[in-house]
Amino acid sequence: MLRKHVAPLAALLAAGALALSACGTTGSAQPSPSSSPTQQQETGSSGDVSLLSGTARSNKADEQAGDLAPDSAPREVKNKWVQLRASQAGELNPVVVNGAGFTLYRFDKDTANPSKSTCNGDCAKTWPPVTIAKGGKVFFSGIKKADIGAVTRDDGQLQLTVKGWPVYRFNKDAKPGDTNGQGVGGTWFGVRPDGQKAGDAAKPSTPATAPSSAPPADDAELGDQVTLFTGKDFDDFSGNNFATGITGPGCKDIRGTFLSAVPSGPVKLWAEPGCKGTSVVVDDDARDLTALGFPNGPKSVRFAG
Known part of the structure; x- marks a missing residue:
């Protein structure tokens, strides 16, 4: 049975004193008159970030900020909001993408329990971490709220996590749907909505679209x-x-x-x-x-x- 789990955001974990680790690199229908666009009700928050069910657009987010901000925008504008959406990219299905449709990745040299990012310096230039401002909004669809969290990086920024795994983009993905980071160095893989590795490295999971097997009594x-x-x-x-x-x-x-x-x-x-x-x-x-x-x-x- 499909269940929407409502639980507090994963606790924010302080970054430890782990040594930096090297990373692998490579060179139309119309809406019903009785149905109008509706902002999703907030489904969870903490003192660090707010979690809202739905997408950035369905929640009427600023489309000049967050994942859709221009490259020239300052960090505080880009970090206002992030969207995490279960989708398909190339042969990866499912995989998490951001609000602009770019594939998100996880790194095998990181840890999920406790959450820890080891990609810093030049590594973070190749694999930009998905960061969010304190108090920023995270819009999510197709991902369980309880599986979304944040960890403090060595540079003090908050990086989003999925099931404890810090998530990143790949700077060689040029357009939405690209998956050029899949399998790089044998350590980088698209991240699934449950935090597992996307693609051949992933174990089978129950489809997110299965019907309820035990409907409400009335x-x-x-x-x-x-x-x-x-x-x-x-x-x-x-x-x-x-x-x-x-x-x-x-x-x-x-x-x-x-x-x-x-x-x-x-x-x-x-x-x-x-x-x-x-x-x-x-x-x-x-x-x-x-x-x-x-x-x-x-x-x-x-x-x-």
């Missing part, structure tokens, strides 16, 4: 909000893709084709308008609704009430 147990995306993998940025928020109570029709979803709690998706036909209960982020039996997306959704 509709009163359902949630009251869902954000739907016209693209798979919570894509509301590329091409003509967009997101729309729908709130309860009761049954609401969905006009358009939406292929992924971030619910605020369990919701029941239906194949036909008016909450008719076949249905599936989802209570966690669904990367691909076609895999749940909705080739053209669900056509209605039931909330509590």
